[in-house]
Amino acid sequence: MNHKSGANCPKRNDSPVIYGHGSRAMDDHNTPVSPPSGRRPTLSQVAAAAGVSEITASRALRGGGLVAKATADRVQAAARDLNYVPNRLAGTLAGGSSRQVGVILPSLSNSVFADVLNGLEDRLEDAGYQPVLGISNYDPAREQRLIENLLSWRPAGIVIAPADMTEASRALLVRADLPVVEIMDVDAAPTDMAVGISHHSAGRAMAHYLLGRGYRRFAYLGHAIDSDLRALARLDGFRGALGEAGQTLAQCLTLAGSSSVKLGREGLARLLAEAGQPPDLVYFSNDDMAVGGVFHCMAAGISVPGDLALAGFNGLEIGQALPVPLTSIASNRAAIGIEAARHLIERFTGGTPEKISDVGFRLIPGKTA
Amino acid sequence: MNHKSGANCPKRNDSPVIYGHGSRAMDDHNTPVSPPSGRRPTLSQVAAAAGVSEITASRALRGGGLVAKATADRVQAAARDLNYVPNRLAGTLAGGSSRQVGVILPSLSNSVFADVLNGLEDRLEDAGYQPVLGISNYDPAREQRLIENLLSWRPAGIVIAPADMTEASRALLVRADLPVVEIMDVDAAPTDMAVGISHHSAGRAMAHYLLGRGYRRFAYLGHAIDSDLRALARLDGFRGALGEAGQTLAQCLTLAGSSSVKLGREGLARLLAEAGQPPDLVYFSNDDMAVGGVFHCMAAGISVPGDLALAGFNGLEIGQALPVPLTSIASNRAAIGIEAARHLIERFTGGTPEKISDVGFRLIPGKTA
DNA sequence: GCATTCAATGACAGCGCTGTCAATAGGGGC
DNA sequence: GCCCCTATTGACAGCGCTGTCATTGAATGC
Incomplete structure (x- = not known):
């Protein structure tokens, strides 16, 4: 439900205004309120105050009905x-058993992982678990260090979107002997459990769709693909499906740096400049890149999909809100987070969830291809 | 540096392909490798193996040179x-002292907080600290619950982007007696430390800029603003500055739901439909919304900024990659995360960083206003 | 009425590690 | 040759809590 208000949107009292950049000295450092008896209260103090033993207090606080109502x-x-x-x-x-879950992601600048983390956090939180976060920046060494660090907190489980796990990383996880969910990709055999989609299949699916639409001169534009194994898997599937149909990738450009709208925009300009015979379709490593491509076409007066068709991956909201909605594949990101949480929680409570859970993807036809 | 490759982008061996959605049963649950002596090794086992006492092992592992080199x-x-x-x-x-830091954010679907978290995590990690995450969804009650939960892990510090802290929340933080950094906004007096920008000033700055550009008929389009205190502060500053210049906000529409490109696009359509005399400028609650507005204009054939000018807030990459770059204010998000980490770490190491640190904002002229 | 059972509570030990203080052994100074 | 100092190592206790078993008293059954 929307609520509007004419010229009187919510106001608030004028608050102190600070202009520009700077900082105030930490002058009046108000002393902490009430360091009651030196330390923070412990269970034994609570027990004493309630006139019961420590263990009874413990049980009362944890609930479970082992303690008489009045006492509790x-x-x-x-x-x-x-x-x-x-x-x-x-x-x-x-x-x-701890109530922390280690979460290792390769990046957070990509909204995809933020979406996954969002879903994951929500469900974990509801079940009383807290995520402890690590970002690997697609660096296997850092990833390994993170795993060690997180394990030292003795988490109840681990969720990891592997960047390119070292053998040592894998060994750490196996030895730790706790539930581990590898997310995003279900193509490879997981250490323990996997939740995600098949990026290989997603690449194939897009190729089939585009072949069906009659495109024949394909180009690919990607970001630093060596460290993004999933983008690589999509490209692999895409190219494989083209090959089976007797087609090839006419042009293929990968740019250093992480994926972004800007990189996609500049990249497409460059790809077209370098092209001998221009492609009739460009497949992007993901939607961020593809949206950049759309922007380039808008700015350069290239009609989409008339002059050039574009396709991406992820089904980001921004792509669908474009004046011409982007042809893409919805990657079900929130579902991955939610499903990963479900797997862990099920495991914590003695269940045996499926080893591999494919949340599936959905091709979004859009209007750009 | 870019590297390109003609028609031969990186390939990989064909991997098993899974089509569509489904799951495999957890049949061959490989038994955990080597539960060596039942449990995981403890310090005392390491000590025994090395032929030293536990405490010596502890010191050797933690470093610090208290142990003879050979023994270590x-x-x-x-x-x-x-x-x-x-x-x-x-x-x-x-x-x-723990090496965990509690981090509480209102949302992760907004890339702004993902950026902050990214910077924060990076610096914390480098200093040997791990963030423990909680997402409040702009819900004060959940925020309070999160604070309690995080405190129970006895973190070394807390970073919080307050949604609308209850008195109880604030009391919890004060009593916990640990470094607390309130991020995003420096308008209000913090419990302990604050890192961010003045959203009030940002609103004023944009108003001044737009007044200087000659716009006179202003409209505002925002998302569920009651729960986004910072957006409210910007609007407040914006309106205040207009007032001082003898101008008013001719139209003001706030829509339920969190900010998004889609909401901005639909919202602008609605705002214009409802307008008597159309505005010459629309100020959006943030860039997501504003980009949606740009898309609406593109789709509806409204020339920007000729027919209608648009302005946002955040300086998101997407806005700047638009065919017509968005007029906005760069909110220095990564800097906020980094600066918050610095404050904490300085505090952990006995320093006394400034109580309030304003990382400043920067007006991006763009081409939409 | 007496054994039996169950609900409610408690005593105890210990999770794995580190702070504190103490002990030991060389090395150097006078 | 004796004492003091430093470098190295260790014993001990305890962080705050919970699992396990034991204890108590009252309710139940026959």
Whole structure:
């Protein structure tokens, strides 16, 4: 439901205004309020306040009905009064299973991973788990270091979008002997579980679609593809399907740097400049790049798809909001995060989810190809 | 540096292909490799293997030169042989300071926060800290729950982009008595430290710029603004500056839902449909919305900025890659993350960074206004 | 009425590690 | 030759909590 308001949108009282860039000294560092008895309250203090033993307090606070209602109420009241915040480090150390989940992603500048993380966080949080994050920047060494670091927190599980795992990384995960979900790609055999789509198939599917639309002179424009294994898999599938149909990739340009609208825009300009006979379709490594391509065409007066057709991957919102919606493949990103969370949680609760879960993709016809 | 390759982009061996959506049963669940002696190795096992006491092993592993070189080497070798992974839960519990940092953001679907998180993670990671993430979805109650949860892991510090902190949330943070960085906005007095820009000033700056360009009939198009306090602050500053110049906001439309290109596109259509006398400029709550506005104009044949001028906020890459680059304000997102990390780390190491750090913004003239 | 059962609570030990203080052994100074 | 100092190592306790078993008292059954 939308609500509008004529010329009187929400206002707020005038607040202090700071112009430009600068910083204020940390002068009046207000002393922390109430360091009550030196430290933060512990369970034993709560127990004492409620007149019960530590373990009873523990049980009362964790719930589970092992404690008489009246007692439990008393304990909870005491905890509230003392502003007790449990120490899960101690709890986990003593009791066993952590409620943290290690999450390793190759990047966050790509909105794809942000979407996955969003879905993942939401479900984990609801189940009482907290993600501990690491970004590998597509660097296998950093990825390995992250795995070690995260494991040292003894997480309940790991979710990883592998960049290019070293053998050592894989060994670490295997030895750790905890649920591990490898996300994004289901083409390779996972260490433990995998949730994602087949990027190889996605590439093939797009090729089939485009062949069916009658395109014949294909070009590819990609970003630093060596470190993006999934983009490589799509290209591989794309080219494979072309080959089976007796076609080839007439032109193929990959640019250093991570994918972006800007790179796609500049890249397309360059690709067309270098082309002998221009392609009738350009397949981009993803939607960011493809949207850049659309922008180039707009600016250069190239009619899409009349003069040149464009196709991407991911089904990003921006591509669909374009004046001419982008031909792409919806990669079901949020579903991957949600599904990964489900796998972990199921495992935590004693279940045995499928080893490989393919959330599937969907071709979006769009209007650019 | 770019590298291109004619028609022979990187290939890879054909990999197994899975079509469409589905899942394979978890049949051959390979038994975990080597649960060596039932559990994972502990420090005491490493110590035993190296023929030293636990504490010596601990010191050797942590470095610091308190242990004779030869002994340290022996311990490290033993640790490697046993595949020892330290248990930081135990370490933190015994020793004191954690190496986790709680991070609370209102959303991740907005690339702005992904950018901040990216910068933050990078610096924290380099300093040996791990972010533990929570997403509040602009919900104060969830925000408070997240604070409680994160505090229970006894993090070394907290970074929070406040959605609309409850009194209880604020009290939790104060009592926790740890470094807290409130990010994004420096307009209000922070609990502890703040890193960001003044959104109020950003709104004013844009108003001044646009007034200088001669626009007089202003409209505003925003998303669910009640929960996005920073967008509200910008609008507030914008309107304030207009008022000082004797101008008013002729039209103001806010739409339910989070900001998106689609919402901006549809919103602008609606705003123009509802307008009596059409505005000569539309100020959007942010660049996502504004890009949507640009798309609407393209599709509807409205010339920008001739017929209608548009302005946004954030300086997103997409806006600048548009055929007509967007007039906007660069909000220095990565810098906020980096700066927040710096503040925390400085605090961890005994320093006293500034209480408020304004990373500043920059007006991007663009070509849409 | 007495054994039996169950609900409610508690004592104890220990999770894996590190801070503190103590012990040991050489080396150097006088 | 004796004492002091430093470098190196270790013993001990304890971080805050929970699993396991034990204890208590009251309710139940016959």
